[in-house]
Amino acid sequence: MTRRCIYCLETERKFDGEEHVVSQFLGKFDPDLFLKVVCDTCNSKVISKLESTFKEDAMEGILSAQYRCRKDSSIRFKNDKLTTTFRVNGKPTTMFSNIFPCLDPATGKIELIPHVLVKGPNGRNLVMFWEGLRDAKRFDKRMNWTGKKNLTMYFFGDDDTVGKMKREIRRRGLDFREDEENIEKGESSEEMIFNYEFNATLDRDVERFISKIAFNYFAYCTLQSNLGEYLYDDYFAAIRTFVIYDVGESPVTILKHGYRTAGTENRPHIAAHFLTFYEANGRLLVNVSLFGFLTYRVQISAYPFKSIPPSVFGKGYVFDVAKHKILRPDTGEPVQKNDVSLLRH
Numbered sequence: 001m002t003r004r005c006i007y008c009l010e011t012e013r014k015f016d017g018e019e020h021v022v023s024q025f026l027g028k029f030d031p032d033l034f035l036k037v038v039c040d041t042c043n044s045k046v047i048s049k050l051e052s053t054f055k056e057d058a059m060e061g062i063l064s065a066q067y068r069c070r071k072d073s074s075i076r077f078k079n080d081k082l083t084t085t086f087r088v089n090g091k092p093t094t095m096f097s098n099i100f101p102c103l104d105p106a107t108g109k110i111e112l113i114p115h116v117l118v119k120g121p122n123g124r125n126l127v128m129f130w131e132g133l134r135d136a137k138r139f140d141k142r143m144n145w146t147g148k149k150n151l152t153m154y155f156f157g158d159d160d161t162v163g164k165m166k167r168e169i170r171r172r173g174l175d176f177r178e179d180e181e182n183i184e185k186g187e188s189s190e191e192m193i194f195n196y197e198f199n200a201t202l203d204r205d206v207e208r209f210i211s212k213i214a215f216n217y218f219a220y221c222t223l224q225s226n227l228g229e230y231l232y233d234d235y236f237a238a239i240r241t242f243v244i245y246d247v248g249e250s251p252v253t254i255l256k257h258g259y260r261t262a263g264t265e266n267r268p269h270i271a272a273h274f275l276t277f278y279e280a281n282g283r284l285l286v287n288v289s290l291f292g293f294l295t296y297r298v299q300i301s302a303y304p305f306k307s308i309p310p311s312v313f314g315k316g317y318v319f320d321v322a323k324h325k326i327l328r329p330d331t332g333e334p335v336q337k338n339d340v341s342l343l344r345h
């Protein structure tokens, strides 16, 4: 069988890898949705770079680390984009201003896991958990990204763990001076409330990454509906070239409100993604909401299907990070792999 890449349209390339509809750093889901029609060249030369940028630059990238979607042993992010403020028993505290709070996906509550927060020059931040510190190769690679000079390091954990982490860092040849004035002690509390401020500019690479998720999802559903031949049509030339070649006008607009599941309306974000597609004014649109933070509306093309009237087209799914399931948004029931089609429920 000849495969053809839905992005570059080539047939002569390798197709050994799997392109996940929703990138794996955003969670693991059952069924596992991936495409075999994205070539290895597009994947390694373009898509994996867009993913790295998104992980480090977008709020949703940082949230994927906070929700521990992949149990990463280290996390990097740029530009001091995340400012956290904590209140303990109603009073603001500076105790936690230099730590990286993780979140329990099931409850949304803060989980404080021992770590080192390294602030390097040029706004490059690195969070390392214990496993990340012990892995010598990874440690060196990560520290090279941050830069090994002009660092500020903040340790979080009990005295034993912090002692262990400091010894490990010194053993790896990175000496540092301790500032006693910055040592703060405190107890964690049930009453801890966590707010964050985030200054994000949506750059083109972030928009390309969002567009890629939208088109991947649409492509998966199209293939499930046995309409795969449409994917190579000129209708999709604009979104293809935007994602892969960074050419043309962005198809993304931002809707301020993110998606919420029942009972989570007041949270700033949730551990679930919502993808849906629909037709409006002759256009085919996909909405992408990751962690319910914002909703991105991606214009895919003019409505392309001659055999499907728009009235029966359109569907959406919830990707639940805590349950690792894909759910129907109306009933909350889990869906099967072959149930993910283009048509309405």
Ligand SMILES: [Zn+2]
Residues within 6 Å of the ligand: 005, 006, 007, 008, 009, 010, 013, 038, 039, 040, 041, 042, 043
């Ligand atoms: Zn390709």
